Amino acid sequence: MSNFPPLSRPALLTWMVATAVAAFPTWEEWRFRLHPGPVEAHACMGNSGWLERSSLDPLRGDLDGIMQNVEAWAVPALLVLGGFLACLSSGNPRSAGRRTAGALVLIAIIKPATPLYASAEECGGPIPLLSTEWFATVMSSWGSTQLCLLSAAALVLLITRRMSGVTSNRQEVASSTGVTWRRPVALLVDYAIVILVLIFVVSPILGLTGIDRFLPSIHLGFGLLNEVTLSLDNVDPGRLLVLFVVFLYFWVQHSLWGQTPGKRLLRIRLISTRTTVRPTAGRTALRTLIFPLLVFMPVAGPIILIADGMWAFLDPEGRTLHDRWANTDVTRKVSHVQAQM
Numbered sequence: 270m271s272n273f274p275p276l277s278r279p280a281l282l283t284w285m286v287a288t289a290v291a292a293f294p295t296w297e298e299w300r301f302r303l304h305p306g307p308v309e310a311h312a313c314m315g316n317s318g319w320l321e322r323s324s325l326d327p328l329r330g331d332l333d334g335i336m337q338n339v340e341a342w343a344v345p346a347l348l349v350l351g352g353f354l355a356c357l358s359s360g361n362p363r364s365a366g367r368r369t370a371g372a373l374v375l376i377a378i379i380k381p382a383t384p385l386y387a388s389a390e391e392c393g394g395p396i397p398l399l400s401t402e403w404f405a406t407v408m409s410s411w412g413s414t415q416l417c418l419l420s421a422a423a424l425v426l427l428i429t430r431r432m433s434g435v436t437s438n439r440q441e442v443a444s445s446t447g448v449t450w451r452r453p454v455a456l457l458v459d460y461a462i463v464i465l466v467l468i469f470v471v472s473p474i475l476g477l478t479g480i481d482r483f484l485p486s487i488h489l490g491f492g493l494l495n496e497v498t499l500s501l502d503n504v505d506p507g508r509l510l511v512l513f514v515v516f517l518y519f520w521v522q523h524s525l526w527g528q529t530p531g532k533r534l535l536r537i538r539l540i541s542t543r544t545t546v547r548p549t550a551g552r553t554a555l556r557t558l559i560f561p562l563l564v565f566m567p568v569a570g571p572i573i574l575i576a577d578g579m580w581a582f583l584d585p586e587g588r589t590l591h592d593r594w595a596n597t598d599v600t601r602k603v604s605h606v607q608a609q610m
Contacts (some may be wrong), residue, residue, distance in 0.1 A: 287424035292346035294414040330492030333383035351583040366429025370422035377418035381410035451535040458531030523553040560591035
């Protein structure tokens, strides 16, 4: 017999409607890709401002690539389906519903903020990030995609609120409250630090030592993932050097302290599920090879990143796939004062 609790027809219908609504942006995206319509080309002479870069350009470029894959691979609809299964299998459907709805809202907000917008003036160049014109352009870009994602999030919250009564007699699993949302924020902090290290530490060292004459320059204007992703036809020493820096950044700090600056700031730490203490150097090396280095694989890299993130949002314990493969976990760091109370 199935362990899933019975659901009414209106409840199942609501989940189906939420899935269909979340899938509509993907249908629109593929309809446009298959029938893009006429293409117009324009050329500008001289410096039109496109050479000017912002310190936020790497983050914008990577998020833009991720959002394109999110929409193309129907991730919002998969999130709703995953949330449905998580609600059925867990004793706390309201928590699973909040995670699913939160992810949908986050996608709706980030999606229009990641494209590289151009000024309305002829050859005006890109619109500066976080400028008044940029905010106005982002807000004007809200449309059917945001409406669908926010509507799907509202439906998920509504139905999981009603499901709480149906599953209230089931045993609840361990909650990951406080960790699920801290992890992406900590990763964002570490991402920014890696970018700064590459630009202001690694690049100057290469220039001072003259090694840059033998290596391609490190350009991160369109994102770390976009610039460093490896394939059989673009393996060069410069990309390998960046990957080595990324590997050392996570491996050394996780091996020594179980924390990166991002995790330390968010008060979370990496532990081994077998010993509940900091993992060994070999275990953290394996974990780092799985994530983040696998993310730099061509084609499969963004899919791995999205699948890993989706798993963490829907996992009852908030663990990612690379944590489960490496037998590690990320938990909140409890102060000595709290532990003694």
